[in-house]
Amino acid sequence: MLTKNNYWKRNLYVVWFGCFLTGAAFSLIMPFLPLYIEELGVTDHSSLNLWTGAVFSITFLFSAIAAPFWGRLSDRKGRKLMLLRSALGMAIVMVLIGFAQNIWQLLALRAILGLLGGFVPNANALIATQVPVKKSGWAMGVLATGAVSGALIGPLIGGLLADQYGLRPVFFITATVLFICFFVTLFYVRERFTPVSRKDALNTKQVFASLKNKNLVISLFFTTMIIQAAMGSINPVITLYIRDLSDSIENLAFISGVIASIPGIAALLSAPRLGKLSDRIGPEKVLLAVLGASIFVLFPMGLVSSYWELGALRFLLGALNAALLPAVQTLIIYNISHEVTGRIFSYNQALRDVGNVTGPLMGSFVAASYGFRAVFFFTAALVLFNLIYSWYMIKRQTRSSKTPSV
Known part of the structure; x- marks a missing residue:
């Protein structure tokens, strides 16, 4: 039976696992992203470099634009809801990326991926509101290793999967990983949060x-x-x-x-x-x-x-x-x-x-x-x-x- 004082520990390990899965999901596709862009019709060497940089960077650009909005919503509706929204949204977008037919569709979907992302910062916010202050440095350090671990193992697995099954199936596998992240968060993360109305929320x-x-x-x-x-x-x-x-x-x-x-x-x-x-x-x-x-x-x-x-x-x-x-x-x-x-x-x-x-x-x-x-x-x-x-x-x-x- 988890008490009010220690359920943050289980949350820490659960969201660590979620950060690991999202880190792995994002890095799974990195080794062959230029190859996928090539498959979509961009074959000129200089154009391929340009499009690879644009497709990679646009996710971070739109994430930066959307982050304040999601942060405001998380303070009103709760951090667990934002974790669920992020994992489910990214899973759906990954499926759509697997069906992309041209470079413009891929670019647009990568931008949407940035808009809907944010699992890791919301995980940080959730743990920050629950961990005792004297243990916050240790908790933030542990949580940081989640995404790092996933990002390390992701390229290795992604490269093996791409060689074995082809490029497009890897996006569907990545989406499956994110769906798992969604259900793990849904059933195992605990948050006591009282929603705040729009008029009572701080500007x-x-x-x-x-x-x-x-x-x-x-x-x-x-x-x-x-x-x-x-x-x-x-x-x-x-x-x-x-x-x-x-x-x-x-x-x-x-x-x-x-x-x-x-x-x-x-x-x-x-x-x-x-x-x-x-x-x-x-x-x-x-x-x-x-x-x-x-x-x-x-x-x-x-x-x-x-x-x-x-x-x-x-x-x-x-x-x-x-x-x-x-x-x-x-x-x-x-x-x-x-x-x-x-x-x-x-x-x-x-x-x-x-x-x-x-x-x-x-x-x-x-x-x-x-x-x-x-x-x-x-x-x-x-x-x-x-x-x-x-x-x-x-x-x-x-x-x-x-x-x-x-």
């Missing part, structure tokens, strides 16, 4: 007025965006950079896949431990320390002479990055009330999606203009800016909180 101005430290929370949104942009800026050049480091390498695709996956493996190992550390010494200290350490890992990536050196540094970066977003989320939890959790986490997700779109674009531009190695120097400089900005905002907030009110 945007009232939401920010209710925050304990408004300026700090807003700065954390932008910190999330910069973190995501910095992590994503490297992705477009990894394979080409590895090829430059080892001219005679035969299994380039396999080596690139391993090095691309290494940060996720490191994050799985370190996220819960760093979450506990965040609870013990404070998330603001962990955030600043990890941002500082990341600079000393990113910069040498532009100086390596072999792919195994790059892989080792990527492992260290993944272990550090595992603490960044959970630390930001924990700081947000410390400074908001349960009544606005869905809205605030949706704003944070919107800025994260903006980082997902802008990071690869910046990385590609820097690589085209100054070479592959410059991407790592640029990313290190971006993280340095984030460190200075975060340190200033945290110090400013600490100083103002110590000033007695008149």
